[in-house]
Amino acid sequence: MENTDFINKRGADYKHIKGWGIDADPKNDPTYPMKRRTNEEHKGYTWERPTQQAQTVEILHSIERPNLTAVFGTSVPPSGLSGMIRRMAFKKSENEYGHWLPLILADRVNVVEGVIDDFMHGTFPNIFVEKGYVAQWRHDKPGLFAKLAVVAAITAGAVFLMTRKNDDD
Amino acid sequence: MLAMNYRGPKRVRIDHKPMPEILHPEDAIVRVTRSCICGSDLHLYNGNVPDTRVGTTFGHEFTGEVVEIGSEVTKVKVGDNVLVPFNIACGKCAFCRQELYGNCHESNSQATAVGAIFGYSHTAGGYDGGQAEYVRVPYANVGPTVIPEGMDLDDAVLLTDVVPTGYQAAEMAGIQPGDTVMVFGAGPVGIMAAKCAWLFGAGRVMIIDHIDYRLEFAKNYAQCEAYNFEEIGDLAVFAKKQTDSLGADVCIDAVGAEAAGNAMQTITGRKLLLQAGSATALHWAINCVKKGGIVSIVGVYGPTDNLVPIGNVLNKGLTIRANQASVKRLLPRLIEHVQNGILNPKELITHRIPLEEVAEGYRLFSAKLDNCIKPVLIPPSVKS
């Protein structure tokens, strides 16, 4: 690993400590049978790695590791405002809210970018179809009507409040 | 090619996307023949998994035909019909070599706390998934498994996730002969966990949900007892009454982040995203299990925090075991179980939906409409 921040300092000799290891019991392994324990991790990041995939698009990587994984997904590289937020998020570790909360924010910004992108390509997203309401129409008409009624009530309420404000002016 | 396209919370559609390409010598391109929608997809669908980018294609449970392979692929060839485990794993890292295929170190750059999963957000590696006509399958020498002669594709596709996950849930629960097992969640995963609990010698299996048609299905399919949590009152009291006050020997959480049943958890976990999903089922599992008992978690939660009674874990001396299923590790045994008729996964499939109607499929499965247990998407190129 070229990145010298990541070191493997493990497995020193502690035999001078009285009683060291006398009760070690390899059978006491709560990971069995999920794991065939070999303790290979003790050697650090030293296995023979798969061929490295060439990086053709921007890939953000966790700062808790030194490199890109040998293989990675290339779908939807970061772009636009959401991409800027995601790049910022990846400056923080997975251990921090400062990583995850901006990512959730970026996801929401990305939805708006998606709608704008649809408009730019001359399509108007068919929300009724995208939300799968066709299925709800087929199998749960009362549920769909209830949903629509709630939306209608909220819209009517909002319109009412807005027009009332106007009256006050 | 046609592919599912995520547009935002609860908005998906079918779109034309470029064909996937070989990007690595160990890649294969697979023409999808079956692709399921999973409870895990609902976390993405609801917008609860951080770094779920608009334009992504979901889908981690699929079978298909290999149509192209990279120069280093030796284990499958063009024309093979394969089932593809949902975990993307290199087979070479310290974790893969210890059979933790759900925890590979060479497939997810974005996060160290999650392995890589097909079509499961950038937090799980940024790969497009199999709810499409074609899909890129990395590490084709490791994951894809040739479907045995005579095996039904519907059985094969459930071996990519539901069967191994349900089985591992029971396995991690450390069930001993005679144990009383409580399974939370009567979705495909919970039903399979209940069924598999018997294979480990359970003495009594109870499954808990609040959707009656699912409980009815579970009762018949997994030959277990089924209870509606909206009818039985306080779960912990119920569990204690059923076990002479001691508690269930093991509890399995097969619900995860979309859990219902507790308003505070639902609001903070699912609506406000103040925690990584609603942890109601896990909370109940911890409080229903006996002292010194085991809680096995396969229900999926997000990467931040959840409100669970960790003090009770301590004071009761519980063991918690959890993971993404290590599909490849379990496949040989589970293929045998399917071939010998011990497990009949395809009976879980209630809906066959054309890929083009993917948005309806998501709504149907997410709102639990039309008595849906498990929906499978069929691409247009596949006859039936």
Ligand SMILES: NC(=O)c1ccc[n+]([C@@H]2O[C@H](COP(=O)([O-])OP(=O)(O)OC[C@H]3O[C@@H](n4cnc5c(N)ncnc54)[C@H](O)[C@@H]3O)[C@@H](O)[C@H]2O)c1
């Ligand atoms: N660990 C893994 O490898 C892995 C693999 C696949 C799925 N999963 C996870 O397993 C879980 C279940 O998947 P599924 O496909 O069966 O989903 P599903 O949505 O079909 O089933 C979940 C069920 O839980 C029920 N439920 C909700 N709240 C509950 C509560 N408080 N107590 C009991 N039941 C409750 C729902 O009514 C529903 O029937 C999901 O979280 C999914 O992400 C994990």
Ligand SMILES: [Zn+2]
């Ligand atoms: Zn799944």
Ligand SMILES: [Zn+2]
């Ligand atoms: Zn690996």
